[in-house]
Amino acid sequence: MTDPAAITQALSAIKSAAEIVKVIRSADAGMEKAELKLKIAELAESLADARLAVVDAQEQIITLQRQLTEAARLAEVHERVERRNSVYYLRDADSESGPYCPRCYEVDRKLVSLRPPPRPMRHLGQWQCPNCDKLF
Ligand SMILES: [Zn+2]
Numbered sequence: 001m002t003d004p005a006a007i008t009q010a011l012s013a014i015k016s017a018a019e020i021v022k023v024i025r026s027a028d029a030g031m032e033k034a035e036l037k038l039k040i041a042e043l044a045e046s047l048a049d050a051r052l053a054v055v056d057a058q059e060q061i062i063t064l065q066r067q068l069t070e071a072a073r074l075a076e077v078h079e080r081v082e083r084r085n086s087v088y089y090l091r092d093a094d095s096e097s098g099p100y101c102p103r104c105y106e107v108d109r110k111l112v113s114l115r116p117p118p119r120p121m122r123h124l125g126q127w128q129c130p131n132c133d134k135l136f
Helices: 005-026 033-080 102-108
Strands: 081-084 087-091 096-100
Touching: 005 033, 033 081, 033 087, 087 102, 096 102
Parallel strands: none
Antiparallel strands: 081 087, 087 096
16 A cells, blocks of 8 residues: 655655766766766656656555544544444534444444334334444
8 A cells, every 4th residue: 555665766766866967067078968968868767757756655645644534533433422222323512413323333434324114124123224224
C-alpha cells in the first residue's frame, strides 16, 4: 500500500540531478557542446524521475490523510455508540438516534438504521436491517 520508497526515489533522483549540475558548473570552456547537451538530457531525466516519485508520494499522503480522517471519524462514533437490547444507539449531546444494526456496525463499521420487519415476520424480531436483512 504505502511505503516511503517514493520519497527515497525522489531524493535519489534529486541527488543525481544535483551531481549533474555540479559537473556542468565545474566544466571548463572546453566542454564539448554535445557533452553538455548529454548532461542536460541526463539532468532533465533525473528531474522527471524526481517529479514522478513526488507525485507518487503525494498520492500516498492523500491516501493516508483519508485513512486518518476515516479512522478519526470511526473513533468519534465509537465513543458515542451504545449497545442496548442487542441493538446500537448513537448518543448526541442532548439526544439519541437509532436503533442501528449490530451486525453492520460490528462487521462493517456502518451505522444502518433498523426498521420494523414486515408484519408476517414480526414474531421473528422487533427490528430488521435493510442492509443485511438480519432480524433483531
Ligand atoms: Zn445490518
